[in-house]
Amino acid sequence: MRLRPISLRRRTASPVVRAGVAAVEMGWTFAVFIVPLMIGIWEVGRMVQVQQIVSNAAREGARLAAQGTTIRSDGTIIQIRTSTGNPNVRDVVYQYLLAAGLSNLQLSDITVTFAFTTGGGTEPYEGIKNQPFEVTVSVNWDKVRWVNLGFIRPQQLTFKVAWRMLVDDPFSVNETLPSF
Template sequence: MRANAVYSFGATLPVRGMLGRLVARKYRKTEGTGLYGERQNRSTSGIDCGRPSGVAVVEFAVVAPIFFLLILGLIEFGRMVMVQQVITNASREGARRAIIQGVTTAEVISVVQDYLASGGIRSATVTVTPDPIDSAGYGEPVTVTVSVPFRQVSWLPSPMFLGGVELRATTTMRREAVQ
């Protein structure tokens, strides 16, 4: 049996076999419906009116604040994780320098400040204990602590979620002094 089917995309193709009849039935063009049989918004002349309903505007007004709040939260928490990683590495570098024989506290603070500056952090507080470092003997702990208020390193003008948080990293290593 040979038949022709007119499809919604304008083609007239011969229908062959059971599969062809199923495809023809699914995509057959009917008056006033779209590709999958949904009703079209048409005027009496058959031209698409194109009048948008207010539903999209209302949905956007409801969803947009939540969406933007989510995006700003992601930016803020991402920056917090990045700064925490930088200050952790800076305290580790300072502690590695502090355990060496003959190093002063000023040198350790300078190493930490240089590392922080390369990460874009300029307003951190660095503490080295014991001070002076030479007061710690062989195998005794030397601690380097770096802290910075998140408000000073945030990329947002006014941090919403983490404004009052102080980021802190502490590294303790044993001194390698001569006995």
């Protein structure tokens, strides 16, 4: 009796069946890992974009506050305030946010604060030359995000800018000088 040699090769499934398994595995990998990763990247990108817009808006508000006063075309002097009067820091910040594409914001969705870091005063028009101050702007994240899947959950995006008053030194006019 003669023995037949035993083949050491295993029988494998046909290539068509194996290709189907690979497609299913790729689909699961894509659904479980790649899609959430892409959505997370998208949310982080939006958060970075909004943070940049908020920081620019805070700087615009600080530029206005640094003036202390402004003069209208008819010569009247206007005191710059934080949230009342026209112009004021809060409205300038809000208009910047709207112009930058955050058009679904309401005035109640933002918080703008102004504070001198040294010396007295609570409003920008009370500042003196080179007096440091801070403008802080906060925006509700729920009002500006694109995707609501909860990967990123900050309550607010906030930026604080430190600036100095640019008002002129006080001076008096000598009215006894001859005029020409």
